[in-house]
Amino acid sequence: MERSVQVGPRAPKDPTKQRKGFYIMIDSIIEATERQEGKPAQEIYLDDGRLANKAKIVGGIEDEDILKLLENSNGLHKLVHSIGISVMTIGEAGNIDFVLQNYGKIDKYGSGTVIREHCNTDGSELILTLEDYEWSKDDEVLGKFDFEFEKPGELAKVTVKLYLHDGFEIPEMTIDPPVEFQSPEYNAMLVKSMLNLGNNNRFKAAAEKARRGENVTIAYIGGSITQGAGAKPINTECYAYKSYKKFKELFGKGSGDNIHFVKAGVGGTASQLGMIRYDRDILRDGKVKPDIIIIEFAVNDAGDDKKGGCFESLVLKSLMEENKPAVILLFSVFANDWNLQDRLEPIGRYYNLPMVSLSDAIVKQFYLDRETGGVITKRQFFYDIYHPTNEGHRIMSDCLGYLFEQMDKKETDEADVLINKKPVIGNAFAGVKLLDKKDNTNKAAILEGGFTSTDNELQMVELDANPFGSPQFPYNWMRTPESGEDSFRMTIWSRSLLIIFKDSGRADFGKAEVYVDGKFVLTADPHINGWTHCNPVFLYDEESPSEHQIEVKMAGDSLGKYFTILGFGYTI
Structure with missing residues (x-):
């Protein structure tokens, strides 16, 4: 079945009456990424419950009947009258097209309706009224929005609002106040993130090496959060790059040119793949000897068939390097407050490794207002249900920076970490x-x-x-x-x-x-x-x-x- 590709009506229409609605994106920064086919784009995936989660986290929708309607195309049309899209270009970005793609029942990517519209890029709202388009009977679910740019790397700020048919009641949403990054409450949140200071012997050796002007490499391995998902631009606003810069500021000599950066995050993959690609992506087949390795798999490792055995093997693979790198464990968290810290933390405790927990830092304060200790809301921290915004990546970076400072302040541990002992879960794949x-x-x-x-x-x-x-x-x-x-x-x-x-x-x-x-x-x-x-x-x-x-x-x-x-x- 051929997909239906359309553009909307071009004739001017009477103003649409103000309808009740909720946001699924608010001033979200998007970035054009090169694709193997088609124009560079930012893809916003909405299937597999993502749209309902956006409605809940960004739009503040708690009505289960409304959230249920967002799970398929038929329900969406019963609920949504129109979609409002506001786009403001940043820097030198040019024209931007908005693409709505439904996934089909017969052919997921080929038989659903596709709608394409040219966006206003001055922040004015473009309204797409759903009844103005023809929809394929094969539509199963709203799959994604694409924002297509002229060149990769271009940036824009986007707001998307779903306006509802008459008869649906939803609460008014209040806009969150800005995050106060220098407040005492913010600093207290950073303190909570330090799950374990750990043995600092290897870290202090790397820090002193950096201060002497010798070459030091800090490396990161993990999933899509380490890759930088949600950060715009992905390469400089991600937590990995920002915490690398923090390390340079703290310990680099002069301008810090002696500090080097390796980032190896792969979206949607667990330590089960991380341990296999470690030699290629971290060591670069023997060309790199990292001094510090930060491992982030706490929200990916449901895919570890060995229930922590692959993660422990990766940790040991890193610790056993001849140049004795410091290993830091970083536990990120999803918007539903879930991660695998309970499974992975005992590994870090067993080897007395430094550990940072985002769930310890931010989850409880999500449920407080500013007057009672809240620092950042979920819709400010999360770009989607999995990945942080720029603000979220900054918090992750600041948590690591706080750990760096505390390890440096502590007297150097005389003994190295002890690794030649029976594993907590398993070490069978340390040599993979x-x-x-x-x-x-x-x-x-x-x-x-x-x-x-x-x-x-x-x-x-x-x-x-x-x-x-x-x-x-x-x-x-x-x-x-x-x-x-x-x-x-x-x-x-x-x-x-x-x-x-x-x-x-x-x-x-x-x-x-x-x-x-x-x-x-x-x-x-x-x-x-x-x-x-x-x-x-x-x-x-x-x-x-x-x-x-x-x-x-x-x-x-x-x-x-x-x-x-x-x-x-x-x-x-």
Whole structure:
């Protein structure tokens, strides 16, 4: 089914009466990101309950009947009369188009209605009245808004309001007062963020090295928050870059040019992938020896199949480096107050590592007003239900900066952290290595079969201070419908093995079956997550290494489709 792409009526209309409504974005800064197809854009995803969460957090909607209507297209049309979009360009940004995309029932990205409108960029409101458009019967859910720019890196400030049909009652919303970043209440919040001061032996060594003018590298590994999601611009307003600058100010010599920055956050991925890409993304295949490593996976590690074993392995992998880097654990939090701090904090306590908790700092004060100790509201802290705004990233940075200062003030711990002991959860993957088409010298015997192509449509990530995305796992094996039905086969000596495959929202990507030593292990389905994403899955985890034969072949209903093996993670 073809999607319906429309533009709205151009003739002037009588003024629309003032309707009740609620905001889902208020003065949100957006940034044009380069895409593999189409114009540079800021994509605002609204499926999977995100729209209802925006209504709740940003709009203050608590009526469950109204929130329920936002879960699908039919309910949205019953509730929403029109959409107001206000855009104000920042700096040299040019023209901006607003795109509304519904996801379809038949083809998620191909059969839903798409509406495109040119925005006013002077802050005046553009009203889209829903009844003025034709809507596909295949519409399932409001999938996303796109704000399309002329060039990547351009910025704008956006407000979006949903105006309701008559008969719906909602409370009036009050605008939050500005955050007072220098107030005593703010400083008290930073104090609460310091979950554990920890052993400062390694950190003090790095700080003194920096003061002497020697080269010091501070590195960050984590999920989308470490990547910088929600920060605009993503490369300079993210917590990682801002806390790196704080470290430079505190300890760098002169202008701080001796302090270097490595950022390796990958959206939607857990420490299960982080431990595999550590050598590539943090050590840069041996070219970098970080002095400080900050690990942030507290809101991603529901995807750790080993329930903390991959996280502890990553922590130990970092601590065991020959140059003895300081390791700091950072626990971020979602807008529903959830994270995995309860699971991961015992690991930090066990090795007496410095730890920062955003949930300890901010969650309780979310439920207070300014008179009783509130510092920042949820709608000020969160860009969406997962990621911080610029203000939120600043708070994360300030929490780390407070930890830096307190570790520096404390007398140096004489003894180093003790790591040669029984793990809390598990250390079986501390030696995990990446295997891909590039890094496979004498590690595995591979027959590519029909998986001979290379996939270039990959998850893109802004590494370090770069504003542009870098492709993840570019040395991959892709199967195309034209490349035949022969299986991918690999013989490898290992104790454990993970396959990393590409998730995709494209309908022409299919499922693959994975066999180990002739026995079926799993079906790799690229549509479970529904977006271009790296997905690591365990194939086996044994007590001792042995030789195994791996086979990957297309499932019977996917013979005419694509599938991409991004790589493998293995231990011996």
